[in-house]
Amino acid sequence: MQNIRKPLMAFCLAIGVSGVLAQGTPPDIAPMPETKPGNAAMIELGKFLFFDTRLSGDWGVSCATCHDPQKGWGDGQPLSTGYPSTEYFRNAPTVLNARHRIRFLWDGRLDGTDAGTLVRDMVTEAHTMNADGRIVQERLKQIPEYLALWQKAFASNPDPYSPRMFNAVGEFIRSLETNNAPFDRFKKGDETALTAEQKEGYALFKGKANCASCHNGPIGADGKLHRTGVPENPDVLKNPLRTITMLRHYATSGMPNYMNARTDVGHYAISKDKRDLGKFNTAQLRDLKYTAPYMHNGVFATLEEVIAFYDRGGGAGSELKPLGLTAAEKKALTAFLLSLSGDPVLVKDPGQPDLQVRPAYGKN
Numbered sequence: 348m349q350n351i352r353k354p355l356m357a358f359c360l361a362i363g364v365s366g367v368l369a370q371g372t373p374p375d376i377a378p379m380p381e382t383k384p385g386n387a388a389m390i391e392l393g394k395f396l397f398f399d400t401r402l403s404g405d406w407g408v409s410c411a412t413c414h415d416p417q418k419g420w421g422d423g424q425p426l427s428t429g430y431p432s433t434e435y436f437r438n439a440p441t442v443l444n445a446r447h448r449i450r451f452l453w454d455g456r457l458d459g460t461d462a463g464t465l466v467r468d469m470v471t472e473a474h475t476m477n478a479d480g481r482i483v484q485e486r487l488k489q490i491p492e493y494l495a496l497w498q499k500a501f502a503s504n505p506d507p508y509s510p511r512m513f514n515a516v517g518e519f520i521r522s523l524e525t526n527n528a529p530f531d532r533f534k535k536g537d538e539t540a541l542t543a544e545q546k547e548g549y550a551l552f553k554g555k556a557n558c559a560s561c562h563n564g565p566i567g568a569d570g571k572l573h574r575t576g577v578p579e580n581p582d583v584l585k586n587p588l589r590t591i592t593m594l595r596h597y598a599t600s601g602m603p604n605y606m607n608a609r610t611d612v613g614h615y616a617i618s619k620d621k622r623d624l625g626k627f628n629t630a631q632l633r634d635l636k637y638t639a640p641y642m643h644n645g646v647f648a649t650l651e652e653v654i655a656f657y658d659r660g661g662g663a664g665s666e667l668k669p670l671g672l673t674a675a676e677k678k679a680l681t682a683f684l685l686s687l688s689g690d691p692v693l694v695k696d697p698g699q700p701d702l703q704v705r706p707a708y709g710k711n
C-alpha cells in the first residue's frame with residue numbers, strides 16, 4: 348500500500364505545484380540587470396590573452412579569430428572554420444553576455460556559471476585552439492608584460508597547474524555585455540525608446556508568437572534544451588573535414604554508434620538519452636543585429652528567414668506549432684528583435700607583447 352501511496356502523493360504534489368506555476372507571471376524577456384564590475388586586473392590580463400595567438404597550439408588563431416569584435420564577437424560565417432587544418436560543424440556564437448548564460452554551447456554541454464571551464468575547453472579542444480594549457484602558460488611566462496599583469500591580478504606568476512589563465516579570459520568575456528538597447532530603455536520607463544511597430548512585436552513575442560516561453564530572462568535564453576527542427580546545413584556532409592569533426596565530437600562524447608550519425612544530434616551526444624535527439628540550447632536574442640547568420644549551423648541568413656521558420660511551426664520533429672502570423676506581424680516581430688540589440692561593444696586589439704626568452708635556470 349505504502350508503495351502506491353508515495354508516488355501518488357508525489358503526483359498530486361506535482362500537479363499542485365505546476366498549477367501554481369501556471370498561474371504565476373507569464374514568461375517575459377527582462378531588461379539587462381545591473382552587474383557589479385569584475386576584477387579590473389583580471390579583465391586587463393584576460394583582454395590581452397583573448398587577442399593573443401600564442402594561446403593556440405601552432406600560434407595560428409586567437410579567441411578573436413573566431414569571436415571578432417567587429418563581427419558581433421562571432422566570425423560572421425554559417426559554420427566556424429575551426430583550428431587550422433580542421434573545419435567545424437557548427438556556428439561560432441557571440442561571446443557577448445556570457446555572464447548571463449545558464450548553459451554554454453549549442454548542445455548545452457557546459458554550465459553557464461563556469462566561464463573558466465568554457466575557456467579551458469576552447470584552448471584545449473583540437474577543433475578550436477588545440478593547445479596544452481600547461482605549455483601555453485610556460486610560453487606566457489616568457490612575456491615580461493604578462494608577468495607584471497599576472498602579479499597585479501593574482502600576486503603570482505603563471506602556473507601551469509593552475510586554472511588562473513582560463514579564469515582571467517573568463518573574467519574578460521564576462522565583462523562584455525549588451526549596452527543601451529532600446530528595449531532596456533523602454534523597460535526603464537522611456538516610452539519613446541520603442542516604435543509602435545516594435546511594441547506590437549513585443550506583444551506578439553509574449554503572446555501569439557509564444558517566443559517568450561523559451562526566450563526569457565535578460566538575454567532571452569531559458570537555459571533549457573529544445574527541439575525546434577532547424578534544417579541540417581548540407582555543407583557539414585559535403586565537406587569531409589566538417590563531417591570528421593562532427594564524428595570525432597560524438598566519439599569523444601562516447602556516443603553509441605557514432606560512425607553512423609549523419610545529422611547534428613545536439614544534446615543527445617552528451618546525455619545519450621534518445622529524448623534529447625536534436626535538442627539544442629536556447630539561443631540568446633541579444634545583439635542579433637550584429638550576429639547573423641543564425642542557429643547552431645548558421646542555416647538562416649536573416650531574421651526574416653528565422654521568423655518564417657517559426658511561423659511554419661519549425662522543422663521536422665519540432666515541439667513548435669504553426670503561428671499563422673500576417674506579413675505585418677512578422678515585420679513587427681523582426682523590428683522588436685532588433686530592439687534587443689545595444690550599441691556595438693567594441694574592444695581594440697591591444698597587440699601581442701614580444702617574448703623575451705628567460706634562462707631556464709637561476710632567477711625567475
Ligand code: HEC
Nearest residue numbers: 408409410413427429430437438439442451452453469475
Ligand atoms: C577556431 C574557432 C574558435 C576559437 C579559436 C575559439 N572559439 Fe569559442 N567557439 C567556437 C565555436 C564553433 C563555438 C560553438 C561550439 C559548439 O557549441 O559546439 C564556440 C563557443 C564559445 C562560447 C560559448 C558561447 C555560448 O553562448 O554558448 C564562448 C563563451 C567562447 N566560445 C569563447 C571563446 C574564448 C574565450 C576563446 C579563446 C580562449 C575561444 N572561444 C576560441 C569557435 C572558436
Ligand code: HEC
Nearest residue numbers: 556557558560561573577627628629630641642643653657
Ligand atoms: C520551444 C522553444 C523555443 C521557442 C518557442 C522559440 N525558440 Fe527561438 N530558439 C530556440 C532554440 C533551442 C534555438 C537554437 C536552435 C538551434 O540552433 O538549433 C533558438 C534560436 C533562435 C534564434 C537564433 C539566434 C542565433 O543567434 O542564432 C532566433 C533569432 C530565435 N530563436 C527567435 C525566436 C522567435 C522570434 C521566436 C518566436 C516566434 C522563437 N525563437 C521561439 C528555442 C525556441
